[in-house]
Amino acid sequence: MDLFVKKCDEFVLKFVNDSEEILPAKLxxxxxxxxPDxxxxxxxxxxxxxx
Incomplete structure (x- = not known):
């Protein structure tokens, strides 16, 4: 599980803009x-x- 969590984290760090709102809880x-992992x-x- 750690590998794909790391990939997602890296992706988010590259594309997230600090001014964007936090995702709603339902998302x-x-x-x-x-x-399986x-x-x-x-x-x-x-x-x-x-x-």
Missing amino acids: THDESWKE EVLNQVTTGILNLL
């Missing part, structure tokens, strides 16, 4: 992962590579 994740890492990498 945040409750961190209850149902998929390998699957989450592959999906996260695929999504970030598209952006």
Whole structure:
């Protein structure tokens, strides 16, 4: 899990503007992962590579 969390953190640090508002609570994740870490890492990498 740490690998894709790190990738997400790096992505956010690159693209977040300090003036943006914090995401509403309904858009945040409750961190209850149902998929294995390998699957989450592959999906996260695929999504970030598209952006």
